[in-house]
Amino acid sequence: MGYINPFTSEIKYLQILTITTTIFVVAAGTRVLGQDCGCSPDLCCSQYGYCGTSDDYCGRGCQEGPCLSPPSSNGVSVEDIVTDTFFNGITDQATGSCPGKGFYTRETFLDALGSYPEFGTIGSTDDSKREIAAFFAHVAHETGHMCYIEEINGTMRDYCDKTTSSQYPCVSGKGYYGRGPMQLSWNFNYGPAGSSIGFDGLSNPEIVATNSTISFSTALWFWMNYCHDAFTSGQGFGATIRAINGALECNGGNSDNVSARVEYYTQYCNQLQVDPGNNLTC
Template sequence: MVAFSMKKSLLTIILAGVLAGALLELVVGQNCGCAADECCSEHGYCGTDDDYCGTGCQEGPCYPPPTPNNVSIPDIVTDAFFNGIINKQTEPNCVGRSFYTRVAFLQALSSYPLFGREGSVDDSRRELAAFFAHATHETGYFCFVEESEDTIQDYCNATNTEYPCAPNKSYHGRGPLQLTWNYNYGPAGNDIGFDGLNNPEIVGTDPVVSFRTALWYWMTNRIHSIIISGQGFGATTRVINGPLECDGERPETVNNRAQIYTEYCSQFGVAPGDNLYC
């Protein structure tokens, strides 16, 4: 019995080793553990549709990167347009007046070449109108660089171990889209090139970094794709602040975003499209 058990145990160990080796080869050879016909998404999950094979796809049969169109963003976002936003500021001594500049915005674009330059010319104009509508609403016409003091929290999600909060750091809203939470500051910093967890303050002190975080959020959360696919402005609002505003939670803010968007579409000479509200 002892000899039989030893043989059986040895066979079990050998089989386990063979299976482990085969599994290791499968993981290494098949795109982050995905099957050969699946894509590994930017977040490490396997699948076959646009969420996996599109933007951010790491390995597998990823879609070819789209070709930017010939739209010139500086020709759309002119000095007159940008200054028109700032000139509507109603708060005295707006710190954002000298912080948010067209030059900083245009410089930030180099990090995201597809922003505002995919799809048709009308798609590009709608995307730019949508981006600036949300930025206008979030910052009070480019007045506020950081979240107002009476609403500031530390926005630390302690359960997120991938991007742990640094001691004595606050991840409150900063920048054109008011970037918040450690799980946004961390990856934004990794992508853009700053220490988002230990130096979140830079989003409120460096205007180019500030605009880049807004563009990072826009592209990473597929708001860009929402515009291109024709889902409408209301769908972008749902991504940015849906639980707090959509489905009747705060109709006044939803309406304000849509009103600004419609105004900017008019300035850009493009129809706003359907589904303006969420």
């Protein structure tokens, strides 16, 4: 139970209330024109269907309008960094009876990675290693070294947020509790994650616990939308803790959990022979 925080997605609830202002985008370059999304031609249509001109609208996920092009890749191969030795070094710490044994594999992680080319490829080679270490640090903490697929006692909790049910309506009999490497939770995360990845997150949330590639895709989706830009902009590992579970862990909320996440991160940085950088806590 210590590995799966049943309140992990509380911060995600807070984020959805200000979704158009909390996703930070690091983007530069030429603008691409095109519009038939309901916004005027000089406005961007964000990934959530809102019109505006800031990076929140014109950056990551921008659908139409003067969208910003993504930052240039550094050419790093994530596959070469996330080796069998690195990946199995995490999963091997889970006991043989763990439900995640055989479910979470390096192959399905790499399959999911194909849809997220910016992950681990922004900045210097050391920046890439740090982002990879940060991602897997949270995965290890959330799932007990990829032991758990579903949140313990998740079926006993109500993850249907009524304030977002008009946009992401909860389906009767479906549970939106934590599943997958990042323990995706709440209807307002299952809905857009499914739309982005290509599954019905509201009617079929269970697929996150039965299809390993989709499961890893939801973790990468959440990371790229809520953690990637903060981390690659130099805010440090602490910013990713705040994005994932800051409402409960940061500012003294649960210093033990923060320390555990930082320990995983520094351990994986050491394995990848990279300095973990500054601002590790929150």
